[in-house]
Amino acid sequence: MNDISPSADTDAENVQQPTLWSDDAWTARIVKNEDDDGWAVAMTRHGDPEPALVGPWTMGRDKKNPKPLDTAAFHTLVKTANEVLRRHEQQLHAQLNKHVSVGDGSERIRVALRIVPDEDNPYAVLSAQDESGTQLAEARVAPTFKLSAASAEAWIENGYPAKPR
Structure with missing residues (x-):
């Protein structure tokens, strides 16, 4: 059998x-x-x-x-x-879900990356929230986007552009 x-x-x-x-x-x-x-x-x-x-x-x-x-x-x-x-x-x-926190004290911002593994058109969503959970920004990025403390800080420092690098 x-x-x-x-x-x-x-x-x-x-x-x-x-x-x-x-x-x-x-x-x-x-x-x-x-x-x-x-x-x-x-x-x-x-x-x-x-x-x-x-x-x-x-x-x-x-x-x-x-x-x-x-x-x-x-x-x-x-x-x-x-x-x-x-x-x-x-x-x-x-x-499929990663996050980092950047900043000091009450200025800490949580940046999250959520990958959507669509078979035809995969993508990811990058989002930022303050410590109280208020959404500060959201951007659609490539599913290969590398989230790190440095990339999160660069996105924040550049004013949350729609096309982060």
């Missing part, structure tokens, strides 16, 4: 089989590990094209077949797969 994608029939109902468990959100499928003689488990969220988590699975007592899935193992796998997705989302958010 090499297919690790969920089948359409497992999405509609809860399944509790030794090598296939499914609930209303996730499917766990035990598959033969192509790299060795062992087994792997693939956790796929319903509706996703790829598994969120693929990892090694324990051999059964006969040292030939996989250990059967059970309630505790399935819940642990769901928790782990959700954590993997959460970390991925946090990493993506960090890649």
Whole structure:
């Protein structure tokens, strides 16, 4: 069994089989590990094209077949797969959103860069806020704009031009 994608029939109902468990959100499928003689488990969220988590699975007592899935193992796998997705989302958010604070005391200005990864026309929005959160300026920039303390200070010192450098 090499297919690790969920089948359409497992999405509609809860399944509790030794090598296939499914609930209303996730499917766990035990598959033969192509790299060795062992087994792997693939956790796929319903509706996703790829598994969120693929990892090694324990051999059964006969040292030939996989250990059967059970309630505790399935819940642990769901928790782990959700954590993997959460970390991925946090990493993506960090890649697309950056900010620096410049200035002294009550004159501190927070300059943020938010990248919009549009497939046809990606861009970024550069914005400045004072410490109270009041928007001071906003400009559309290239998604490759490098936000740093120096580039933020230059944008502020030049009066927030619409086309910052």
